[in-house]
Structures are given as structure tokens and as C-alpha cells.
Amino acid sequence: MAIEVEKEELSIAAAELSKALPDVVVADSVVPEAYVWPKEELAHVGHDEYAGDDEIPVIDLGGLNGDLDETRRREICDRIRVALGSWGFFQVVNHGVDLALVERVQAISKKFFELPLETKELIDCTFEEDRLLGYGFLVANKDRTSRRSWSEGLFMDSPHVALYSSTFWPEDHDIQTEFSEAMEEYIKAVGEFAIRLFRLILGSLGVDYPVTESERFLPKEPALIRLNHYPPCPDPSLASGLVPHYDGNLITILHQGDVGGLQVMKDDQWHAVRPHPGAFAINGGNMLQAISNNLCKSALHRAVVNKDEDRYSLAYFVQAPNSNGDQVAPLPELVDAEHPAKYHPFTWKEYIASQVVNIASQQIISHNALEYFEVK
Ligand SMILES: O=C(O)CCC(=O)C(=O)O
Numbered sequence: 001m002a003i004e005v006e007k008e009e010l011s012i013a014a015a016e017l018s019k020a021l022p023d024v025v026v027a028d029s030v031v032p033e034a035y036v037w038p039k040e041e042l043a044h045v046g047h048d049e050y051a052g053d054d055e056i057p058v059i060d061l062g063g064l065n066g067d068l069d070e071t072r073r074r075e076i077c078d079r080i081r082v083a084l085g086s087w088g089f090f091q092v093v094n095h096g097v098d099l100a101l102v103e104r105v106q107a108i109s110k111k112f113f114e115l116p117l118e119t120k121e122l123i124d125c126t127f128e129e130d131r132l133l134g135y136g137f138l139v140a141n142k143d144r145t146s147r148r149s150w151s152e153g154l155f156m157d158s159p160h161v162a163l164y165s166s167t168f169w170p171e172d173h174d175i176q177t178e179f180s181e182a183m184e185e186y187i188k189a190v191g192e193f194a195i196r197l198f199r200l201i202l203g204s205l206g207v208d209y210p211v212t213e214s215e216r217f218l219p220k221e222p223a224l225i226r227l228n229h230y231p232p233c234p235d236p237s238l239a240s241g242l243v244p245h246y247d248g249n250l251i252t253i254l255h256q257g258d259v260g261g262l263q264v265m266k267d268d269q270w271h272a273v274r275p276h277p278g279a280f281a282i283n284g285g286n287m288l289q290a291i292s293n294n295l296c297k298s299a300l301h302r303a304v305v306n307k308d309e310d311r312y313s314l315a316y317f318v319q320a321p322n323s324n325g326d327q328v329a330p331l332p333e334l335v336d337a338e339h340p341a342k343y344h345p346f347t348w349k350e351y352i353a354s355q356v357v358n359i360a361s362q363q364i365i366s367h368n369a370l371e372y373f374e375v376k
């Protein structure tokens with residue numbers, strides 16, 4: 001299926017993604033009109049209103065790097081299968097990524113967001129090839145007004161780290177190095193963790209490929225990361241940190257620090273994800289839903305803001321799987337007469353094109369671009 005995107009549509013989409021935060025920064029005790037969302041769209045659940053008895057599972061991966069015995073591995077895979085099938089989300093602790101490194105990245109991310117707006121805007125958010133890169137804000141909603149998100153973010157991948165650090169801190173070589181080294185190390189460490197995690201997810205689906213085979217599935221292009229900052233908001237019930245959305249990619253590995261704000265839709269209700277020290281929140285994106293033939297759910301999620309504290313999160317997006325040459329399709333092991341393929345094979349490029357059409361027509365909220373590729 002080919003979806004063509006006009007150049008003009010791309011540039012509209014990119015324009016919609018910039019120029020928002022000045023109002024947030026100057027806001028004192030009021031939420032400016034552009035950030036006020038209708039109550040019925042927000043279904044307010046406070047950033048720390050955790051359900052207690054019905055929360056996304058926290059899975060301990062301790063031992064995963066060493067000699068994890070087969071019984072324990074099976075237990076972990078079983079929990080992952082249930083979590084991805086029902087929530088589309090789980091948290092992991094003892095994941096093996098050095099927590100001191102996570103702290104370093106959080107600290108340098110904070111330093112970046114403290115820079116003056118005009119410095120951050122030196123690298124404005126734009127499409128490069130088929131990915132968004134740079135500093136900006138997501139402006140999107142379904143009825144074509146220009147309501148904005150109460151957040152700012154920096155999209156980046158490994159090939160751009162050096163350029164970004166020298167642009168943001170042209171005079172200060174120490175901070176340049178601090179930024180570049182922390183980002184490169186983080187991208188590498190989380191990338192290695194992503195491979196281990198992906199093998200567990202495949203195992204949870206009963207698809208156990210040898211190591212080299214399962215790595216074959218992982219994307220060829222570099223992972224994308226997004227640093228997010230949500231400033232305190234005078235009235236969180238009126239604003240939206242990040243609009244409800246589905247992640248398009250394969251798996252997202254999110255560090256949400258110790259201030260809550262991530263919320264996940266399950267059974268038509270928003271559930272606040274409780275921060276656990278050192279944990280990553282993992283969610284399957286649309287590509288995982290497609291290759292798992294809907295066994296893993298790509299869940300609608302959002303970020304809410306709070307009145308008192310700045311919140312910083314780090315999202316690491318494992319991009320498209322390379323499941324069948326360049327095509328994404330349900331894994332053959334998961335398709336039979338009783339379980340027919342739910343998706344036509346498609347390429348990542350086609351998927352991105354369909355998503356861009358959504359962004360250009362401001363249809364992000366609650367709309368899943370994967371629908372274009374469903375077998376009807
Ligand atoms: O900051 C968060 O908690 C959510 C971030 C997120 O969903 C994203 O960047 O796609």
C-alpha cells in the first residue's frame with residue numbers, strides 16, 4: 001500500500017511542531033488560552049492518583065545478565081505476555097542499565113532545558129528523512145484548533161549528538177563533552193538492553209529465535225530518543241503535558257524519574273503509572289502490535305502535568321522492526337488458519353507517511369495510523 005505525502009503537508013506538520021513554550025515560561029498564575037483543553041477531552045486523573053490495586057506490572061529482571069535459569073526466564077516471559085496483552089505496558093527493575101548513567105543523562109537534560117529559548121530554538125524541530133529531530137513541542141488535536149501541550153522536548157539520534165552539543169554550548173567544551181558522552185553512553189547501554197528485552201518479548205510470544213536470528217529483526221536505523229520537560233502548571237486539570245497518542249515504533253523504554261505523569265488507557269480509564277526508583281516503563285508501539293498479530297497491545301498513553309514540580313522524562317524509541325526484509329508483517333509463527341494475519345505487509349516508510357497525514361490533518365489524538373494497514 002503506498003501512501004504519498006505531499007511536501008507541503010510535511011512542512012505544515014513541521015510548522016505545527018514549533019513555537020509554543022514562550023507562553024509556558026511566562027505563565028505565572030494562569031493557564032494561557034492556547035493551553036486550555038476541554039474537560040471532556042482530558043478526563044482528569046491527577047499525576048499521582050495511583051490506583052493501588054490495579055497498576056501496571058513491575059517485573060524484576062534481576063539475573064537477566066547472568067545465568068538466568070530457564071524456569072525464571074519462563075516466569076518473566078509469562079508476566080511480559082500478560083502485561084503486553086492487557087496493558088501494553090509494564091515496568092522493569094534490575095534491568096542492568098547503570099543507574100548512575102541514567103542520572104547523568106537526566107542531569108544534562110535538565111541543563112539543556114534551562115538554556116534560553118532562543119538557544120534551544122537554534123535546532124528547531126523538523127522532519128529529516130522520515131524522522132522528527134530537534135527541539136519543539138507537539139501541537140495537535142482532533143478539531144483543528146491550535147491547542148498546545150504543556151511541555152518541551154528534544155528529539156535526537158546518535159548521528160546528531162555532536163552537532164547538537166556544539167550548537168547548544170558553542171563556548172563551553174566541558175558541557176559539550178558532558179552532553180555528548182552521557183548521550184552516547186546512554187544510547188549504547190539502552191540499545192544493548194533493548195536487544196535483551198526484545199528477545200524476552202519474542203520468548204513471551206512463544207517465538208524463540210537463536211540470538212543472531214532475533215537480532216535480525218531489530219531496526220537498521222539508529223534509535224531515536226526524546227528528552228521531555230514538563231514545567232509546573234498553575235492548573236493541571238486544564239492542561240495536557242503530552243496529548244494522548246500511540247507510539248508508532250517497536251518498543252519504547254521510558255525513564256520517568258521520580259515525578260509521576262505517565263498515564264495509560266486501559267478499559268476506557270486512565271491509569272497513572274507510579275514511578276519506581278531506577279525503573280523503566282516499557283511499552284509496545286504499533287510495530288510490535290503488528291508483528292505480534294495483535295497479541296501485544298499498543299496502548300494509548302499521555303503525560304499529565306502537576307502544580308509544583310518540574311518533570312523530566314527520557315524516551316528511547318526502538319524504531320521499526322526489520323521483520324521480513326524491509327517489510328513489517330505479522331510473524332509467520334503467529335499466523336495460521338485460526339489466527340489469520342491482521343495486517344497487510346507494509347514498510348516503515350509507508351507507515352510514517354500515513355502518520356504524517358494524520359499530523360498534517362491534526363488527527364493525532366486517539367487515532368491509530370496502524371488502521372491503514374489492517375486486513376478488513
Ligand atoms: O513523558 C512521559 O511520561 C511520556 C512520554 C511519551 O509518551 C513519549 O515521549 O512518547
Ligand SMILES: [Fe+2]
Nearest residue numbers: 245246247301
Ligand atoms: Fe509515547
